[in-house]
Amino acid sequence: MARSGVRGEGARPRVRQADDLGWDDSLYDENGDPTDGGGASGGRGGGATSEDSGSTSRDTGRDGRPVDKGGDDASAEPRGQGRHGGGGGRRRGGGNGGHPRRRRRVLRWSASVLAVLILGTAGAGYLYYQHLSANIKKDDLNLGDEKDRAAKSKANAAGQTPLNILLIGSDARDTKENQALGGAKETFGGTPLADVQMLLHLSADRSNMSVISMPRDTLLKMPKCTDPDTKKVYPATVGLVMTNTSLGRGGPGCTVATWEKLTKIHIDHFIKIDFSGVVSMADAIGGVPVCVDANIYSKDSQGHGSGLKLKKGTTPVKGAQALAWLRTRYGFEDNTDIGRTKAQHQYMNSMVRQLRKNATISNPGKLRSLAETATNALTVDKGLGSPLKLYDLGNELKKVEPKRITMTTMPWQWAVSDSNRVEPKPVEAEQLFRLVREDVALDGKDKKKTATAVKASTDPAAADDQIGVTVQNGTRTATLGPVGGRARTVSQLLVGKGFTKAEADSSAATVEETTVIRYPSADLQGDAQAVAKALGVPLSAVKKSTDVSGVTLVVGADWREGTAYKAKAQDNTTPESADVLNGAKADACMHVNKDYTWS
Structure with missing residues (x-):
């Protein structure tokens, strides 16, 4: 039987509603806003407090985060159905716990990171928190051999460390909803593909963010991966294979291992999201503005295309239309995956700007239903496997202004072995990877950094x-x-x-x-x-x-002649072939292929 894209899911108990789990609707009006009786300032209204009842509960701290009041750590994985966190763990305490506060200052990045906001602000009591935590699917971070792991990022002079997160968009048709959105009925339950892969790098000082997308048609060699569930070993590939097949080699941890092997960049976390997750996230913020320079209809006589149909100019897209935008290949530029990647960058940047000025999802009533959808849509590594940890990540991400977000595509060239595929462009791809490894801002606006002297080895050299x-x-x-x-x-x-x-x-x-x-x-x-x-x-x-x-x-190429090596000044500019898009560029517009226009 073909392997499902969502791993470790078994039969789940009845989904309990929010009011079963600590959410008190009496504190909010019909629009979901706090009533005069409480909630808006973070205080608890109605019912006995944990101090009254003497029970162990979870309260809300001054910054809106859940904090312990003598109970278990909320970031601990719930007990029940093994490493994927499915099933309810042992619940403690009978108090109402903390209720959500209204939060107007919002920034999250991408569909998956938007869930960070939802999870962090929807803490309607400890029991509900535990329920949401149980929703989140978890998987191993890296399925490769330890010898293939990239070295951990070094701290800067202030002791701060960069953060690298791999965002993975899966095309899994593992549920009726995903099947309906993804189409291709014959692929139901088949091996999933990692059709979207973006490495998000958050600088050590949290002043800037860099993103590298790898086209799904990239050919490369994959490392050995071991499925943590079945223990099946996928040997390292001898020849070149498409990068999106890494997800089917044991799970997202193999996609992480593949990136580390190629880039030598240490990846700290991953977040994977599926079709239905993208749709629900787009709906959550009321639409994401996107732009095309002509009327577009992504469908031809042979059935190619996503079905996206938009008029020239800027249109807010949401739901299935947002998914169609992110999947569109036929109709953008030269009908290749490169054009689709550019469209994804435009969407992500627009989402960031929209979130900063949009307060609609601070409404607790909307958060309640959305939190269920969001947590069910995500698969993360165990290091991000709780609402609190995702909330902390969101707080780190929101420190970066859009003008310091730089979206790039891995420099590529047409593959020698297959003219319909691409491969990393020698020298320029490595240049981009090195800049990220060394925490150099891709927008060129870094403050001058003091070079760290390399220490001599403590192990003496042989003669x-x-x-x-x-x-x-x-x-x-x-x-x-x-x-x-x-x-x-x-x-x-x-x-x-x-x-x-x-x-x-x-x-x-x-x-x-x-x-x-x-x-x-x-x-x-x-x-x-x-x-x-x-x-x-x-x-x-x-x-x-x-x-x-x-x-x-x-x-190297820097020593093509002579017997005396002369080190040249290091070039820290982002390669032009990386196709940079700044996060603050609000007038970005996708070019429509003339064969996919309409009037």
Whole structure:
């Protein structure tokens, strides 16, 4: 039987209504706004307080977050149906708990992050909080081998650490609602695809946010992944496969592992959402304004297209129409996935701006029903597996103004093996990944950062004539071929400096923008640094990597000639091919393909 896209779901008990779980409708009028009797200021009205009853309960703190009053930590996973958190856990206490406050200052990013707002502001009592927590599906963060994991992000001088979150849009047809929205009846219950993949990087100082989208048609190699439920092992791929198939290799944790393997960026969390989740989130904010430069109808005589039909100009889209916008390929630009990615960026930026000026979802009555939909739509890693943790994430995200949000697409080129697919563009894709790894703002508005000196290894190096060094030719660029014999020239240079075990690798030349020295384990770090010092290569170019078995020097495109290495000034500009879109650009408009217009 084909594997469902929503993992770990079994039969659920009857969904209890909010008034069963601590929500008191008497505190709100017919529009959902607080009555004079309480709620608006966060106080509790009606019924005995936990102090009166002596029970353990959950109250609401001054910042609107649920806080403990002698009970269990609310972020703990409910007990019941295993690691996915389904089923109700043991409930404690009989008090009403805290009631929601009205919150007017709102910012959340994307359909999945909008749920952060809903969850954080809908805390209608501890029991209801537990109910919402049980709704959230949880999965393992990374299904790859530990050796393939990217190094954790380093803290800045102030001790602050960047945050990297992978947003995944699944095309799973695993429910009647998702099937109706996604179409293709024959795919019901089939292996899901990660058709939307966006890496959200929140800077260490929380001043800016960068987003990298990977087109779903990208070809790459995938790492080994192990399904945590069935223990099935998916071997690392030998050839190139489409990136969206990673979700079917054990779950979203394999998509995370694939990103880490490609980008060397450590991913802290993931959030996955399905078709119905996108629709409910768009409805929640009353529509997202989008723009097209001509009338569009995304449907042709062969049945291609999402069915999106809009007039020229700006239109607020919601519900199924919002989903159609995000899925439209035929009708935008050249009918490729690249145009669809641009449309998704426009939508996300518009949603951020809409949320900042829109207070409709501070209405508790609307939040009550919406919270049920939102929590059922999400799958997250265990580190985000409670409403409180999602709320905390939302508070971090809202610190960034739209003008400091930069949307990009991974630099790409048409794949050599398949002209209908794309692959990461050498040098430029790595440049974008490096900027994110090093927490450099993609909008170029960073304050000057003081370079952190690289510490010398505490493990002493072996004698020069005892250090084995493999030298590879990485001088090929996107426009220039490799310099013949370059690996041999530099290996002989090393031999002349006393590194008599240095040898040139005769295999095909690789692509490396800058010269780098890699080593596999801590006991060889000192040896690698000794090689760098002998050649005048900066210690910052010495990197730990599980891709090598010994000290490996890759002569990069920055050292195509000569025997003296001269490090060039580091370029921290975002590649033009990343197709940057600033979050504050309100006049962005999608170009409509002339074959999909109407009058």
